[in-house]
Amino acid sequence: MxxxxxxxxxxxxxxxxxxxxxxxxxxxxxxxxxxxxxxxxxxxxxxxxxxxxxxxxxxxxxxxxxxxxxxxxxxxxxxxxxxxxxxxxxxxxxxxxxxxxxxxxxxxxxxxxxxxxxxxxxxxxxxxxxxxxxxxxxxxxxxxxxxxxxxxxxxxxxxxxxxxxxxxxxxxxxxxxxxxxxxxxxxxxxxxxxxxxxxxxxxxxxxxxxxxxxxxxxxxxxxxxxxxxxxxxxxxxxxxxxxxxxxxxxxxxSTKIIRYRLQVGKNFKKIINNYAFVTTQKIPKRTNHSYWAFPLIFKKKNYYELFTKLFNKNGGDFYYGCWMLPYKEKFYKDLKFYKPKCKNAESIQERTIQLKTNYYNHRELKKQIKILDKTLKQIETKYNAR
Ligand SMILES: Cc1ncc(COP(=O)(O)O)c(C=O)c1O
CATH class of the missing domain: 3.40.640.10 (Type I PLP-dependent aspartate aminotransferase-like (Major domain))
Incomplete structure (x- = not known):
């Protein structure tokens, strides 16, 4: 490794x-x-x-x-x-x-x-x-x-x-x-x-x-x-x-270290491209991603919820829910500043998962790719989510 x-x-x-x-x-x-x-x-x-x-x-x-x-x-x-x-x-x-x-x-x-x-x-x-x-x-x-x-x-x-x-x-x-x-x-x-x-x-x-x-x-x-x-x-x-x-x-x-993360991003992307109910960040022209994390953005919240159950059960690696919007955190509410409303952010945040990308071991990565594919297939079957 x-x-x-x-x-x-x-x-x-x-x-x-x-x-x-x-x-x-x-x-x-x-x-x-x-x-x-x-x-x-x-x-x-x-x-x-x-x-x-x-x-x-x-x-x-x-x-x-x-x-x-x-x-x-x-x-x-x-x-x-x-x-x-x-x-x-x-x-x-x-x-x-x-x-x-x-x-x-x-x-x-x-x-x-x-x-x-x-x-x-x-x-x-x-x-x-x-x-x-x-x-x-x-x-x-x-x-x-x-x-x-x-x-x-x-x-x-x-x-x-x-x-x-x-x-x-x-x-x-x-x-x-x-x-x-x-x-x-x-x-x-x-x-x-x-x-x-x-x-x-x-x-x-x-x-x-x-x-x-x-x-x-x-x-x-x-x-x-x-x-x-x-x-x-x-x-x-x-x-x-x-x-x-x-x-x-x-x-x-650094070139070698970054190459690993890019590989992970590319592999995860290949899998999710097969499923219409989940997407990831669009990479604009003349811009490239460095994949500190790989976001999965589900079209509906219930797909997200099923994913959290199944992925863990299938042996998926630990992942995080998307960052809570700072203005929804307790520290911000306690400050009694103004109350923001960001429609896109609020909708996306509750449907998004951050998968980790720090795999420097090909076997472990392959295993995680399989688990991701299996989990998404199960969601597709359950919700007929194509
Ligand atoms: C966007 C962003 N800004 C700032 C920080 C803070 O960095 P640190 O944990 O090194 O203080 C983080 C940490 O993850 C971050 O994701």
């Missing part, structure tokens, strides 16, 4: 044998940032402790004021809404496209007003949203509206010949354990904007001065008792060297 985590061991061992000491020019954090920036073709990167902290510092860098609004998709993991609220903003929920399940640029346009400060787009399940249309919508406005790409579920997928991660003013990624590139918990933020980069770096690193600082001119300044280190308020959201070494080892072989 191919185990992507094993690609990391050589680099992790280096961190261990150095006793966790790094001089900054030998840091795996720096090496990882360089690799990511080169691959996505952006100038600056900040490694972080998670995808959530990456979103949080991205929003902190925008210095949101009371009542500033940030538009986000209605189907996504709730960390996006958390980050907006914790940075002092108000999440405004845009509806999703019926076929891709990604944020609908038309819905975004209808939500923009003078208070709109930013839009967070999410590459849901690994499929980049329509950046071309989103950027067109943004460019119609006189006020600057920032685009933040949340690529927590997406790695090295493209839209119109460019990698997801290179469209927004900032973009964020997650290295949490289910993700294609992983160190258990971690993340990275990318940007081409030097000012945003410096702010994000400081916000995530306890506000330490980083630019043209006295200590860089002369390290002995650190020994003075009147030496001031902290310029702004910030968090400790740093990624450990162990984490950075782990992802660094995988990024070097």
């Amino acid at each position: 191919f185990n992507p985590a094993k690609l990391s061991s050589k680099y992790i061992n280096k961190v261990l044998s150095n006793g966790f000491r790094t001089s900054s020019n030998k840091s795996f954090n720096i090496a990882l940032i360089n690799e990511f920036c080169k691959k996505i073709n952006v100038k600056y990167g900040v490694t972080l402790s998670s995808g959530t902290s990456a979103l949080h510092v991205a929003l902190l860098a925008l210095n949101l004021k009371k009542n500033d609004e940030v538009i986000m998709p209605s189907i996504t993991m709730s960390a996006v809404a958390y980050a907006i609220i914790l940075a002092g903003g108000k999440p405004i929920f845009a509806d999703v496209e019926k076929d891709t399940l990604n944020i609908d640029p038309k819905s975004v346009e209808s939500k923009i007003n003078k208070k709109t400060k930013a839009i967070i787009s999410v590459a849901l399940f690994g499929l980049p949203p329509n950046y071309t249309e989103l950027k067109k919508v943004i460019s119609k406005n006189k006020n600057k509206i920032f685009l933040i790409e949340d690529n927590a579920e997406c790695v090295f997928a493209m839209h119109n010949g460019k990698y997801a991660g290179s469209f927004g003013d900032m973009s964020t990624f997650s290295f949490q354990s289910s993700k294609t590139l992983t160190c258990g918990e971690g993340g990275i933020l990318l940007t081409n904007n030097k000012k945003l980069y410096l702010t994000c770096k400081m916000k995530s690193n306890l506000g330490y001065y980083i630019n043209n600082h006295n200590y860089k001119k002369n390290r002995l300044n650190l020994q003075r008792t009147n030496f001031r280190r902290h310029e702004i308020l910030g968090f400790n959201y740093r990624l450990s060297e162990l984490g950075a070494a782990a992802v660094y080892g995988q990024i070097k072989k």
Whole structure:
């Protein structure tokens, strides 16, 4: 069995044998940032402790004021809404496209007003949203509206010949354990904007001065008792060297790791194409999917319900129901913000399943494909669902 985590061991061992000491020019954090920036073709990167902290510092860098609004998709993991609220903003929920399940640029346009400060787009399940249309919508406005790409579920997928991660003013990624590139918990933020980069770096690193600082001119300044280190308020959201070494080892072989996930997506798609009562995300032209997960979208809720019974009984692997809409979660209701209504999202979410795609063992994958086919056939028979 191919185990992507094993690609990391050589680099992790280096961190261990150095006793966790790094001089900054030998840091795996720096090496990882360089690799990511080169691959996505952006100038600056900040490694972080998670995808959530990456979103949080991205929003902190925008210095949101009371009542500033940030538009986000209605189907996504709730960390996006958390980050907006914790940075002092108000999440405004845009509806999703019926076929891709990604944020609908038309819905975004209808939500923009003078208070709109930013839009967070999410590459849901690994499929980049329509950046071309989103950027067109943004460019119609006189006020600057920032685009933040949340690529927590997406790695090295493209839209119109460019990698997801290179469209927004900032973009964020997650290295949490289910993700294609992983160190258990971690993340990275990318940007081409030097000012945003410096702010994000400081916000995530306890506000330490980083630019043209006295200590860089002369390290002995650190020994003075009147030496001031902290310029702004910030968090400790740093990624450990162990984490950075782990992802660094995988990024070097990312083509192979991603190929496995694409294979899984392709195989699942082949099966569901035989059944008219279930579908998956439409992949638009000049866009490709990176399949962090494979969604099954059932035409009716009762097909979904039967699937949940049968798939488990047939020995299907563990899967998740589609992300609950953040505005239907308790934390959101408790905040007593406004009550959104996103028709497409509400209808799709209750009929959608997220199948996992991290199979690096062909036998196990084959078994799961058979179980999926068997389960769908049983549903077809029961409901005559063609
Ligand atoms: C779309 C999205 N954004 C943000 C996150 C948060 O990432 P993390 O778990 O690394 O904090 C996730 C996690 O799965 C996610 O799916």
